[in-house]
Amino acid sequence: MNTTILEANEIHKSYTKGVWPRRRRLEVLSGASLRVANGEIVGLVGENGSGKSTLMKVLVGDLQADDGSIDRAGSFGYCPQTPVLYERLTCDEHIDLFGAAHGLSVGEIERARRGAYDSLDFAHFADTWVQDLSGGTRSKLNLALAMLHDPDLLFLDEPYAGFDWDTYLKFWELTARRRDAGSGLLIISHFIVDEDRFDRIYDLIDGRIVER
Ligand SMILES: Nc1ncnc2c1ncn2[C@@H]1O[C@H](COP(=O)(O)OP(=O)(O)OP(=O)(O)O)[C@@H](O)[C@H]1O
Ligand SMILES: [Mg+2]
Incomplete structure (x- = not known):
């Protein structure tokens, strides 16, 4: 029986851009919700600038959400995009x-x-x-x-950008081993070719999460 180790509900996040008098708010997350259970690899997919890294930073506590709730169970690791x-x-x-x-x-x-x-x-x-x-x-x-x-939970933001093919394959072996050992993984990805590697995929569209 898989148990939920991450649950995020209705996350909102805006950035303030520019300087006065041309200051404006950019709403990146407008009620994004997702969950990850142990023993699964979950993909987070979206266009450049759709807010994937922002959402992950909020989930790991690097950024403060404007609204919404996050529940995490157990230990976690975070691999930032940069x-x-x-x-x-x-x-x-x-x-x-x-x-x-x-x-x-x-x-x-x-x-x-x-x-x-x-x-x-x-x-x-x-x-x-x-x-x-x-x-x-x-x-x-x-x-x-x-x-x-x-x-118990791994957050990976485009972890294999820059990997050669061999390393890329090693990466997926490694993540599958962790999944099989009971960890939960949330992985930001761009590549549609990776689709089969995930147990579930979330698309981030217009600041909200849609499950495929
Ligand atoms: N610190 C910041 N201040 C202001 N705007 C920001 C900041 N960080 C990100 N943004 C803006 O928020 C939006 C979402 O950025 P984010 O990095 O979360 O996107 P992403 O989906 O991870 O993109 P990519 O696929 O290119 O990594 C973008 O329009 C970006 O310019
Ligand atoms: Mg990003």
């Missing part, structure tokens, strides 16, 4: 830092490190500074950091 990394730290140092921040033991950090390097195949960059990494490897590290603490 990697948030430290240029002068190596991959290993990122894993140590994020592992410690999540309260993992040394042994747990080592296991998480091996898991991340093996599943996404970037162990050879363990000692490389982020400033010297390619965009695709930065994305791998960004994704690895979101999953380090084995969260």
